[in-house]
Amino acid sequence: MSDAAASAVRHRAFSPARIFAITTNTLTELTRQKVFNVILIFGLLLIGSSLFMARFSFQQEFQILKDVSLGVMSILSSLLAIVATARLIPQDIEDRTIYTILAKPVPRFEYLLGKLFGVLLLLAISIALMSALFVAVLYLREQAVLNETLRQVSRPPGEQLDAALNAVRVAGLKIDILAGIAVIFFKACLLAALTLFVSTFATTNIFAIIVMVSVYFIGHLQATAREYWLEQQSAGWIAHVFLAIVALIFPDLQAFNLVDEVVAGVAIPLALFAKTALLGLFYIAIYTLAATFVFYGKEL
Amino acid sequence: MTDTAVTVEGLTKVFPVPFHRQSITAVHDLNLRVEPGEVYGLLGPNGSGKSTTLKIILGLISPTRGRTQIFGRDSSLVESREAVGFLPENPYFYKFLTGEETLRFFGKLCRLNGARLKSRVHELLKLVGLTNARHQRLGTYSKGMLQRIGLAQALINEPKLVVLDEPTAGVDPAGSRDIRNLIVDLKRRGITVLLSSHLLTQVQEICDRVGILARGVLVREGRLQELVAIENWSELVLENASEALLKEIEKLAANSNAKLIERRRSTTTLERLFLDATTDRSNK
Numbered sequence: 201m202s203d204a205a206a207s208a209v210r211h212r213a214f215s216p217a218r219i220f221a222i223t224t225n226t227l228t229e230l231t232r233q234k235v236f237n238v239i240l241i242f243g244l245l246l247i248g249s250s251l252f253m254a255r256f257s258f259q260q261e262f263q264i265l266k267d268v269s270l271g272v273m274s275i276l277s278s279l280l281a282i283v284a285t286a287r288l289i290p291q292d293i294e295d296r297t298i299y300t301i302l303a304k305p306v307p308r309f310e311y312l313l314g315k316l317f318g319v320l321l322l323l324a325i326s327i328a329l330m331s332a333l334f335v336a337v338l339y340l341r342e343q344a345v346l347n348e349t350l351r352q353v354s355r356p357p358g359e360q361l362d363a364a365l366n367a368v369r370v371a372g373l374k375i376d377i378l379a380g381i382a383v384i385f386f387k388a389c390l391l392a393a394l395t396l397f398v399s400t401f402a403t404t405n406i407f408a409i410i411v412m413v414s415v416y417f418i419g420h421l422q423a424t425a426r427e428y429w430l431e432q433q434s435a436g437w438i439a440h441v442f443l444a445i446v447a448l449i450f451p452d453l454q455a456f457n458l459v460d461e462v463v464a465g466v467a468i469p470l471a472l473f474a475k476t477a478l479l480g481l482f483y484i485a486i487y488t489l490a491a492t493f494v495f496y497g498k499e500l
Numbered sequence: 501m502t503d504t505a506v507t508v509e510g511l512t513k514v515f516p517v518p519f520h521r522q523s524i525t526a527v528h529d530l531n532l533r534v535e536p537g538e539v540y541g542l543l544g545p546n547g548s549g550k551s552t553t554l555k556i557i558l559g560l561i562s563p564t565r566g567r568t569q570i571f572g573r574d575s576s577l578v579e580s581r582e583a584v585g586f587l588p589e590n591p592y593f594y595k596f597l598t599g600e601e602t603l604r605f606f607g608k609l610c611r612l613n614g615a616r617l618k619s620r621v622h623e624l625l626k627l628v629g630l631t632n633a634r635h636q637r638l639g640t641y642s643k644g645m646l647q648r649i650g651l652a653q654a655l656i657n658e659p660k661l662v663v664l665d666e667p668t669a670g671v672d673p674a675g676s677r678d679i680r681n682l683i684v685d686l687k688r689r690g691i692t693v694l695l696s697s698h699l700l701t702q703v704q705e706i707c708d709r710v711g712i713l714a715r716g717v718l719v720r721e722g723r724l725q726e727l728v729a730i731e732n733w734s735e736l737v738l739e740n741a742s743e744a745l746l747k748e749i750e751k752l753a754a755n756s757n758a759k760l761i762e763r764r765r766s767t768t769t770l771e772r773l774f775l776d777a778t779t780d781r782s783n784k
Contacts, residue, residue, distance in 0.1 A: 222609075233596070299586065300591060300653060300654075303581060307578050
């Protein structure tokens with residue numbers, strides 16, 4: 201046996217190190233393509249909306265700030281998940297990079313997992329940065345309003361001051377915002393997993409993006425359509441089966457929309473949060489499995 | 501253990517054409533064996549089934565019929581690629597990575613890490629002459645440099661078999677010469693090389709055996725010297741031979757049963773002329 205063969209690393213059917221190598225490479229790829237610029241867009245929108253809101257009362261200001269920030273964060277992270285994931289596999293095939301990777305002892309599911317984790321890491325970093333920016337702006341505005349309230353009510357009865365300060369705090373930064381942001385992250389992860397699945401059979405990234413934009417809209421509308429349909433007396437078992445299939449292909453994205461509750465200052469129940477998180481995990485697992493199934497049969 | 505490096509038995513690959521009844525047979529009942537330590541050239545025109553055969557050997561596509569093995573292990577198994585390095589035709593790699601990062605990435609895929617990965621990367625950058633360009637992104641590399649970094653990544657896991665798809669296609673004569681020298685170096689180190697090419701004169705110097713594919717069928721196979729030799733012809737190349745000596749040799753030939761077919765001044769190849777001219781200029 202040659203020295204080379206003697207020193208070769210023994211093969212392992214599953215290797216977190218290989219997945220990690222693909223994950224970090226995917227993150228480097230996306231970072232160097234300047235996808236983080238979306239955060240710049242977020243920052244500009246945030247600053248722009250803050251300037252616009254100076255004329256409102258603090259309750260209105262905080263509400264609009266939360267509404268705009270969380271809404272923009274949700275749209276940008278969904279867009280980032282779709283656009284960043286859609287190009288990964290078709291581009292690797294077009295550039296033949298996939299041949300060099302899969303000609304190494306790398307199982308196809310590890311390649312897919314590495315790519316997916318790379319995007320999820322990108323989404324986590326992007327959402328964390330956007331959240332930090334949003335929380336910082338909200339916190340600073342809340343402090344400014346608290347100081348303003350203290351100054352305006354110069355000689356207050358204690359209770360009146362407490363009530364005024366409490367009103368500011370209730371309208372301001374609350375822990376439920378983090379739960380709302382976590383759900384935005386779950387939705388983006390789900391969309392990334394579904395895009396990965398679509399890109400295993402899409403020949404171009406444009407096709408994958410078009411499919412995913414359609415899925416995005418249908419996913420947001422399907423819950424309303426389903427409720428309307430089921431209210432009809434004619435809705436029989438065929439309609440139920442059909443709706444179940446639609447719900448699997450087009451995820452119920454409305455279930456991941458807890459922004460309205462957060463904006464309204466309504467506490468998100470733990471059970472609802474856990475249910476949404478589990479639903480997200482279920483969808484991600486199903487789409488990743490489907491992607492693996494299709495990718496194993498793919499002729500490269 | 502002396503397993504055959506590559507075994508291809510009864511290999512057929514049929515590609516269905518979407519929305520049509522007919523299909524395309526890319527490879528038809530192909531049988532070949534590559535022995536350990538040899539340089540085997542799979543030759544043929546474009547579309548003759550060379551790349552398809554290599555992809556099946558590497559498990560990138562599945563055969564319609566037949567089987568392929570690498571060192572006795574079925575190609576469809578991931579572990580068969582443990583001792584294999586592959587350089588595809590005109591590879592692009594990740595343009596956003598530098599030469600060194602590229603090799604580190606492929607090394608990690610082969611579960612190399614730490615000091616071992618570092619020394620292997622430096623060793624390979626030196627071998628392919630890219631040490632000075634190691635911090636440059638691949639987007640700025642020339643075609644020849646890309647081919648060389650491609651060869652380096654193929655060697656990262658110290659493979660026993662290296663598969664090269666059109667390794668010199670689209671590379672200038674100097675780059676092509678570098679790659680051929682590297683292949684000769686691999687052979688010297690006991691590494692088996694399986695390459696495909698349609699640039700016949702380039703592979704003629706380096707292949708021990710060749711197989712010629714035409715429309716997916718292996719039409720010729722054997723040792724290169726035997727295949728290209730003209731059985732009853734001989735060549736005599738002389739230096740500083742006088743006119744008298746040449747006439748004497750011609751007379752001797754005429755007196756025997758031999759027939760002088762051609763007498764000409766030896767010439768260099770256009771490639772050597774090009775290399776000499778461009779190397780001289782760059783050295784001035």
